[in-house]
Amino acid sequence: xxxxxxLWCALVLLLGMRVEAAAVEFQAVGRDDAAQAQQLSRSxxxxxxxxxxxxREPLGGSLAHYTWKVxxxxxxxxxxxxxxxxxxSFPWFPARSTRAVFMVHGDLWAFVPAxxxxxxxxxxxxxxxLAAYLASHDVDVWGxxxxxxxxxxxxxxxxxxxxxxxxTHVQDLGTGLAMADAVRRLSGGGSxxxxxxxxxxxxxxxxxxAYLDAExxxxxxxxxxxxxIPIDMVLRFxxxxxxxxxxxxxxxxxxxxxxxxxxxxxxLLGPAPGTPVRLIGQLADDAPNAxxxxxxxxxxxxxxxxxxxxxxxxxxxxxxxxxxxxxxTPGYHLAGSTPDATGLPFQTAFTPEPxxxxxxxxxxPYQSLNEVVETEAQLCGLDVPYDDHLKDVKVPVLYVGAGxxxxxxxxxxxxxxxSTDVTIHTVRNRPESQRALDxxxxxxxxxxDARARVxxxxxxxxxxx
Numbered sequence: 001x002x003x004x005x006x007l008w009c010a011l012v013l014l015l016g017m018r019v020e021a022a023a024v025e026f027q028a029v030g031r032d033d034a035a036q037a038q039q040l041s042r043s044x045x046x047x048x049x050x051x052x053x054x055x056r057e058p059l060g061g062s063l064a065h066y067t068w069k070v071x072x073x074x075x076x077x078x079x080x081x082x083x084x085x086x087x088x089s090f091p092w093f094p095a096r097s098t099r100a101v102f103m104v105h106g107d108l109w110a111f112v113p114a115x116x117x118x119x120x121x122x123x124x125x126x127x128x129x130l131a132a133y134l135a136s137h138d139v140d141v142w143g144x145x146x147x148x149x150x151x152x153x154x155x156x157x158x159x160x161x162x163x164x165x166x167x168t169h170v171q172d173l174g175t176g177l178a179m180a181d182a183v184r185r186l187s188g189g190g191s192x193x194x195x196x197x198x199x200x201x202x203x204x205x206x207x208x209x210a211y212l213d214a215e216x217x218x219x220x221x222x223x224x225x226x227x228x229i230p231i232d233m234v235l236r237f238x239x240x241x242x243x244x245x246x247x248x249x250x251x252x253x254x255x256x257x258x259x260x261x262x263x264x265x266x267x268l269l270g271p272a273p274g275t276p277v278r279l280i281g282q283l284a285d286d287a288p289n290a291x292x293x294x295x296x297x298x299x300x301x302x303x304x305x306x307x308x309x310x311x312x313x314x315x316x317x318x319x320x321x322x323x324x325x326x327x328x329t330p331g332y333h334l335a336g337s338t339p340d341a342t343g344l345p346f347q348t349a350f351t352p353e354p355x356x357x358x359x360x361x362x363x364x365p366y367q368s369l370n371e372v373v374e375t376e377a378q379l380c381g382l383d384v385p386y387d388d389h390l391k392d393v394k395v396p397v398l399y400v401g402a403g404x405x406x407x408x409x410x411x412x413x414x415x416x417x418x419s420t421d422v423t424i425h426t427v428r429n430r431p432e433s434q435r436a437l438d439x440x441x442x443x444x445x446x447x448x449d450a451r452a453r454v455x456x457x458x459x460x461x462x463x464x465x
Contacts, residue, residue, distance in 0.1 A: 170210045
């Protein structure tokens with residue numbers, strides 16, 4: 001009864017969220033849950049409350065992973081998934097925590113592959129994921145799958161993406177934060193004075209900046225975020241990074257031309273960016289020693305690499321995949337590597353290769369194009385409506401960078417905020433001149449030493465704030 005009442009109260013508070021009414025399905029475990037679910041569904045439908053689908057996945061060590069499907073519009077794919085990874089007192093009853101974080105993923109990988117990777121990658125240790133690590137230290141971890149995560153590979157008509165912009169994802173993030181806030185208060189997971197940290201990786205950080213920019217114009221009592229953790233992303237380049245800004249302008253013009261021709265989906269890797277990434281990982285897993293059929297389009301190769309070698313090259317020299325356009329930063333890559341005699345990546349340096357290959361296969365096929373165009377416009381230095389009030393954002397900030405990803409290029413962006421409490425933590429093994437071989441964009445979550453070098457400093461920062 002207590003469980004039903006808590007969920008009912010939480011959903012009543014969610015009436016203020018920008019969510020359309022829809023059918024409700026509450027999937028639970030336990031002897032009495034089916035009857036409770038039917039009664040709750042009828043009551044919610046009668047009241048016209050938002051449609052939610054709740055699931056619980058035990059993770060071991062008293063941790064559980066909850067998911068809710070939340071309808072945020074009338075279209076077939078106007079649905080987001082809200083995640084929660086938390087320690088439980090017993091099943092369906094989260095333990096009380098004093099700190100909480102809401103995490104937003106970037107391109108290609110949704111919340112679970114990005115932040116709860118070990119539950120989908122068997123080659124990772126059971127305790128090797130950022131979300132589970134934080135939850136095991138009494139941080140209430142929440143997150144969001146953006147709308148395009150739910151678009152199936154079989155879809156062929158993408159006109160529904162024409163109206164998906166960064167602002168769309170900012171609004172969906174607000175929906176997720178509102179839900180997290182309501183559920184935490186009414187299930188005993190937090191106090192009435194609690195606000196959350198907001199963490200965004202890659203383009204998720206761009207969305208985070210935009211959300212905070214808008215939230216800074218609301219009264220203090222209506223704000224939900226009290227700390228920001230942008231992870232390996234640049235919002236605007238420093239004045240002296242003229243070359244990188246020029247690269248962004250080139251990417252912007254190319255993507256804008258594609259949009260003007262009618263494309264609404266995809267990014268720099270094409271209309272279905274996740275498809276080649278998944279294929280690279282699949283070939284490396286299934287036929288590691290066979291010649292790669294994908295290597296023909298990659299310049300600088302003296303011979304045809306095997307599927308295993310090509311996957312390592314794609315992760316360790318990711319910048320080459322953007323040719324003839326330039327990447328976000330010089331030498332930008334997904335996973336750091338050690339080179340062979342020709343200078344090409346030969347083996348991974350920080351992330352085990354089986355883990356990398358499995359991870360590549362978890363990429364989702366599609367993404368909306370508008371958000372990529374708008375991000376590149378911002379990086380190019382053009383006027384966008386998402387950063388007009390950055391100086392009004394005064395929450396504590398921790399920037400986490402990867403020396404071979406965005407790294408130091410993201411440090412200027414946090415200085416655009418009005419925050420006086422700013423911490424920089426960029427993980428690097430090599431000098432800036434060797435950034436092409438340093439810690440990569442995804443090594444922050446996949447590397448053997450990520451817990452010690454990345455997650456523990458993040459946890460310590462949260463605990464000190």
